[in-house]
Amino acid sequence: MLETFVEVHFETHLPAEVAFGSFYQALTQRYTYVPGQAQTLAVPNAHESLQLRTQRESMFLGEETVLRIRDGHISFNSVDGQYLGWERYSQVIQWVLTQLYGTGQIKHFTQVGVRYINGLPWRPFNEQLRVQLLSLPGQPEPERTHIQTSLRAPDGLLVNLTVTDQQPVFNQRERQTLFDVDVVWQTHTPTTGLATLIKQLEHVHLREKEVFFGLLNEDFLATLDPEYE
Template identity: 30%
Template sequence: MRLPKKISPDSIKDAIVEFKIDYLKPFEVVLGLVLNEAINDQTYKYVNASNNVPLEIQEISGRRFLFYNENIKFHLTSKAITINCYSAYISWDLYLQEITKVIGLVNKVVSKIKIERIGLRYVSEYENIDLNECLKFNFTFGHPNITSKHYTFNSEFIYKSALIILTLRNLMPVNATNNSKNVSYIDIDVIKKDLEIEFSINEKLLVVLEEVHQYEKEIFFNLLKEEFLQTLQPEY
């Protein structure tokens, strides 16, 4: 299948890349070094989750520090570094640039970090759109005459060299500012495991990032019915 380079609207609510890693040194030391570098570099603002957190990033409650700029936010835990969009998706090319900036900042102060797993997850959101009408997917069970309007479907499978976790949520009721609406979600997580890659800006890491992004696109676009895809104004 020929994959579009761009669709409009893309409806991507969030994009998350997660590196499962081994710091090879105490996490508290790593966090302190990254925090000092972020302060000195002034590329990223940061918040301490134990203090008052700005409303737009309240979801970080419980994490010690969140670093962010106008495009992305990232945080470190003892076993992972996670980077995701600050508010809106900024295209893969710009997102990849931001990912490499974070890698460069961390690698500047902490070397020889090993990546064990890379995950790239895209969550697309569609208001008042029935997934049954736009996806090559049918949800049936023991009573074929019953049609499910609201449902959540989850599947894990191997695609090429990656583990895929696919979650579909159809017309889920959402209450926002006293306005009730139904929202559908297409959630695709592409995971490459058992890696031995250095957490630095190197060709092997960039190849894997491009690979998981390509798999992400292939899964997403192959799910769509052709007539729905055409409503998204695909550009090739």
């Protein structure tokens, strides 16, 4: 596991600056606050043209996770890329969300996303994947292949998938194949219940795992001796 991202989007009753004060008080018992820098973002307006918006992102450092909070959005990462395993990771996430929800500042939740980036020892794609890729007649094997797709599952989840082979990875001598699986739950009817949000978080994580393992050839997967939650 190279990187993990979990994101939760919400709306607050009061302006973001006021809500953040309550979030700060709720989190500092376990996290150290690191003031964020203002970021200028290009976002579309109602007429689909771009406008600039300045947004401040604040960071909270914990022993196991890093939190980043900005207006209507919190993201979770493992510290130094050390994956905790889903059982522990989800417990930490639920604790944080419970603290934020307990402030009374969250009006409702609108989106949950789970994105895992896995790096596996490089092998030709047709030895790794269940689906066999076509080769170009009369041409040598490709030096590098990049596959990217997005789909909407029947249950409404958005699945974004990127697979890249022969990818250099920091602190790794050998190139790897990267599997970047991003699964998102979005709703037009925001939920006000924390229990509903946690249920969706578990559902999204399960789908991410199903997509990742569903890509891999069983023989190749067996060589990895996987332990993946």
